[in-house]
Amino acid sequence: AQSVAQPEDQVNVAEGNPLTVKCTYSVSGNPYLFWYVQYPNRGLQFLLKYITGDNLVKGSYGFEAEFNKSQTSFHLKKPSALVSDSALYFCAVRSGSNYKLTFGKGTLLTVNP
Amino acid sequence: DVKVTQSSRYLVKRTGEKVFLECVQDMDHENMFWYRQDPGLGLRLIYFSYDVKMKEKGDIPEGYSVSREKKERFSLILESASTNQTSMYLCASRKDRAVSTDTQYFGPGTRLTVL
Numbered sequence: 569a570q571s572v573a574q575p576e577d578q579v580n581v582a583e584g585n586p587l588t589v590k591c592t593y594s595v596s597g598n599p600y601l602f603w604y605v606q607y608p609n610r611g612l613q614f615l616l617k618y619i620t621g622d623n624l625v626k627g628s629y630g631f632e633a634e635f636n637k638s639q640t641s642f643h644l645k646k647p648s649a650l651v652s653d654s655a656l657y658f659c660a661v662r663s664g665s666n667y668k669l670t671f672g673k674g675t676l677l678t679v680n681p
Numbered sequence: 682d683v684k685v686t687q688s689s690r691y692l693v694k695r696t697g698e699k700v701f702l703e704c705v706q707d708m709d710h711e712n713m714f715w716y717r718q719d720p721g722l723g724l725r726l727i728y729f730s731y732d733v734k735m736k737e738k739g740d741i742p743e744g745y746s747v748s749r750e751k752k753e754r755f756s757l758i759l760e761s762a763s764t765n766q767t768s769m770y771l772c773a774s775r776k777d778r779a780v781s782t783d784t785q786y787f788g789p790g791t792r793l794t795v796l
Contacts, residue, residue, distance in 0.1 A: 577721075600780050602783075604785075610789065611685075611788055611789045612724075612771065612773075612785075612787040613787070614785065617783070617784070619780055619781060658723060658724065662780070662783070664780055667712070667729070667731070668726055669726075669783075669785065671716075673721060673722060673723035674723050
């Protein structure tokens, strides 16, 4: 079985401050990890993914995520938050043999001006 | 860019009605998905199709069926709608099962209300 935990339902940060959205996972075998974002009244969009290689993955809109195997985590980060980053963020995991993605429950990020 | 479209943005149906939700993708993708999104529960997979006429149950298939007669189109069917099926339904597609190409493209969603 595979699972994802996003321990924070909501994260609030001030514009210009760094942001972190947390994600931990559980999977058999090598993990393949993803972040998706849902802006208000819009569909989900792919942000970034970790397949193999460098533990720091860079994605769209200045976001990055760090894969930490020992802590089974894949936290999403951005050095300087924008108000337009306010959205619902989903972490997801799959293994190589499991073609299905398992999503977390989502974290609502609010960036205050 | 991949485009995934869903037949309706909003739908209101009555308990017991048969409901069809349709999804079309324009990038010749092999795999298509139906999810439902509920507050506090995230996205849950209802059904998955890995090719034409091929389907597999997801995590919450009860009360739903699917049809994929053409590669570009994936339909979700609620045989007899119930109030606990009130939800946001999201369709997605991706090229194939390979991890290296695993990027899912989502439609805008259909918000279904069952009265």
